[in-house]
Amino acid sequence: MMQQVILTGFVLMSLVVVGPVSAQNTELVSQPTPPGETSASGQTTIDEKSVPTPLDSQSVAARLEALTAALRAQKNETDALKQKAVVQDRELEKLSNELSVMSEEHEQISLSQLEAEALDTVKRFSVYGFMDVQFTAAFPQQKNGSPDWSSPIFIETQRRSTFHQAGVNLYFKSELTSTLETLVETQFTYQPNGDISSYPKVVHSNGGGTIEAGEWVRTSTSVRKPYSGDLRLGGVWIERAQIDWKPRDWLNIRMGRFLSPFGIWHEDHGSPVRLTTHEPFIISNNYLPNAQTGIMVLGKIFAGNNADFDYAVTLSNGRGPADEYVDLDSNKALGLRARVNITLRDFSVSAGAYGYMGQYTDNRNALHVYTNATNSGFDPTVEQPTQWIETVTSKYDEKILATDLQINFKGIQLFGEYVRGQKKYIVPTEIFAVTPLFVGASPDVDAIEPNQISQAWYGVAAYQLPFTKALKDIKITPFVGFDHLEPSDVYSYDSVSLFLGGINVKPSPYVTIKTGAYCIIPKDKTVLGDNTWFWDSQIAVSF
Amino acid sequence: MSAMNHSRFKDIAGTGFVGKNRRRFLGMLGFLIVGIVLFQGKSIQAESPDDILIIVHTSVKISSISLADVRRIFLKQKASLAGQTIIPINARKDSALRRQFTQKVFGKSSAEEQSYWEQQKIKSGLRPPNELSDTIRAIFSSKNAISYCYRKDYAAGVAKIILVL
Incomplete structure (x- = not known):
């Protein structure tokens, strides 16, 4: 207060x-x-x-x-x-x-720079490949106490026992973007050294005299090194060189040189993947072109969780002497591939077909020059005094249908293929035919290749033994199969059948060892001789 | 709203539905629950820290995926989901996570998976998905990526879970 x-x-x-x-x-x-x-x-x-x-x-x-x-x-x-x-x-x-x-x-x-680079999906470039070494021994029928190698069934590389190596396949793969990539597959091969491009045919007439055509030509690439001994030049074969643009699962546009999209054996492609050492007749007889140069549209469409459908449409140069880089006719080859794959737990089945139609053309060109009467200038009466003049030396249309079926169930594999081809000549190839002898006519030096239908099929059954875990991931798969070839409906003498059996062992994901025996049974034994056995062993490695 | 439900209940009770069919209704309900337990047993299994989760980058639009599609993506048979490019990332092949994933999704051992990729390289030039030891970090940093991890290693917000194996 x-x-x-x-x-x-x-x-x-x-x-x-x-x-x-x-x-x-x-x-x-x-x-x-x-x-x-x-x-x-x-x-x-x-x-x-x-x-x-x-x-x-x-x-x-x-x-x-x-x-x-x-x-x-x-x-x-x-x-x-x-x-x-x-x-x-x-x-x-x-x-x-x-x-x-x-x-x-x-x-x-967050990822470190190194980790991010490791994950980078673009501009990945890789080099890898595979190679194999094979040993083949033939066991021909004995004649007068010694093996008879004279049967035409033996091509040179199948005579006697021999080691052989086809070459070394190298892949160059580059993923440029998430949808764009390139793949180049080459084979370094020892050929063309030793290639036999021509051999003579000699007909001995019982009436006296011989008819002979052709000559023996073995290619040699041997050259002398400047300061030491000789070397034999080999070759590089471009098996495929393709550019892929894949914006969708159902749309992949492939351009360049690509493998023809058919079959099972052909798509397996390399020795480390293939089950047997024996190459089916469908492949060895080139029923379809191994590869084509052009454009392929392919894709995969999924139907639910258990099924999918593959398709491919090919437009290419077709076959020709240099179809890798030039088409000698304006007729492009057309092909359609379709395949259905169904998988239900351990069971899977896939069935496919590839239809191909194209035209083979080979020709010869010559430069023609027209001169005046005194050879002192061009002929004034000719509109174009220098001209390339082309001559078609061989031309045929071909239609081929290839089908394939594969079934897998708990280690059991069943697969097979059937191919039928039709050749219709427009400009037939000249050949030296001994075949008229089969129809009671004389051999014809100037014969022409006839129109023909050919077919071949094979089937293989295999079972992967259920010891993979016990054997620490070593896969052992015994197999049996058959193969059949009918090269021509005109002359059936060279039809053959083949039975095979063997075992495929994969001690690691990178190594495949195969060994097996097969027996060739000619349809006409008077021409091709008796049954002949072969034994093959191969080791194939991917790296 | 509750009054409506109440009146509906009364109405149902009034018609005698509950009284007459109660036993049947409860029986059906029990049967349904048993059915769900039997056929969808996995979905009500307790979560385990060792569950393998299929995870995607948060930019990926899908919210679920089938096991078949996981298989196709990691075998590189399929490269897109719902129109969106998808990039698989594997755990390191020597890791337990990768082994378990390979067994659960493909039914294969590591050696069999390796063998499959060796074959694909030769047949079609197809290469296996990229690998990283820490798949969660990989997913966090990679758009459009799909991978997998143990539940115990998963951290919310880092990635999106679209399937539990």
Whole structure:
């Protein structure tokens, strides 16, 4: 109470002394600023009418009380703001800490540059390949106590026992983008060294005399090295060189040199994948072109969880003497592939077909120059005195249908293929035919290749023994099969059948060892001789 | 709303549905539950930390996938899902996770899977999916990617789960 009295007295004295000065100041400031508002200088203007006179002690006290209250309120507000600022600082610090932890976590969970590069799916380039070594021994029928190698069934490489190596296949694969890639497969081969491009045919007439055509031509690539001995040059065969653009599973556009999309054996392609050492007649007799140059549209369509459908449409140069890079006719070869695959737990079946129609053309070109009578210039009567004149030496249309079927069930594999081809000559090839002898006619040196239908089929049954786990992932698969060839419906003397059996062992994913025996049974034994046995063993490695 | 339900219940009760068919209804319900337990037993199995989760990058639009499609994607027979390109990422082939995934999805051993890829390389030039030891990190950093991990290693928000094996 006493304090209030003293405080009130002190304030009254202050107002008496300071009052007029304050009023003057207020006058100066109050002109531009409306009453009760804050001026630009931050001072609060006071309404002149509300300024108490020194004698109005009641209103002064009231005013004083109001000011004190306002002061307290402002102090409280300042304290609250300070507290709020402290809380906000704490929150800021907490958020900063959280951000720091998250940054560390993000850094931990993000890939390092090396890891990211390892995962990069584009511009991946890889080189890999496979090779094999094979040993073949033939066991011909004995004649007069010694093996008879004279049967026409023996091509040179099958006579006697021999080691052989086809070559080394190298792949170059590049994934340029997620939808664009290239694949080049080459084979480094020892050929053309030793290739027999021609051999003579000699007919001995019982009436005396001989008819002979052709000559023995064995290619030699032997060259002398400048400072040491000889070397034999080999070749590089481009098996396929393709560009793939695959925007969808059902749409893949392939351009370049690609493998013909048919069959099982052909698509297995390499010795580490193929089950047997014996190459089916469908392949060895080139029923279909191994590869084509052109464009292929292919894709896969899924039907539910257990089935899918593959298709391929091919448009290419077809077959020709240099179809890899030139088509000698304007007729493009067309092919259609379709295959259905169904999988139900351990059981799977796939059935496919490929139809192909194309034209083979070979020709000869000569440059003809027409001159005037004195050979001192071009012939003025000829519109174009220098001309390439093309002569077609061989031309035929071919239609081929290839079908395939594969069934797998708990380690059992059954697969087979059938191919039928038709050749219709437009410009027949000249051959030296001994075949007329079979129909009671004379051998014909100037014979022409007849139109013909040929067919071949094979089937293989195999069983992967259920000891894979016990043998630490070594797969052992015995197999049996048959193969049949009818090269021509015109002359059936060279039809043959073949039975085979053997075993395929995979001691690691990279190594395949095969060994087996097969027996060739000619249809006409008077021409091709008796049954002949062969034994084959092969080791194939992918790297 | 609750009044409506109540009145419906009353109405049903009024018609005698509950009283007359209650036993049959409960029997059918029990049968249904037993059926679900028997045929969908897996879906109500307790979660295990060793479950293998099929996970995708959060940018991948799909929310579920069939086991057949997982198989096709990791065998590179299929490269897109719902019109979106999908890139499979495998765990390292010497890891337990990869072995278990290969067994569960393909029914093959690691050696058989390796053999499959060797064959595909020769037949069609197809290469196996990329590998990384930490598949979760791989998914987190790779758009359109699909991979797998153990449930115990999964962290929410890092990837999207689309199937539990």
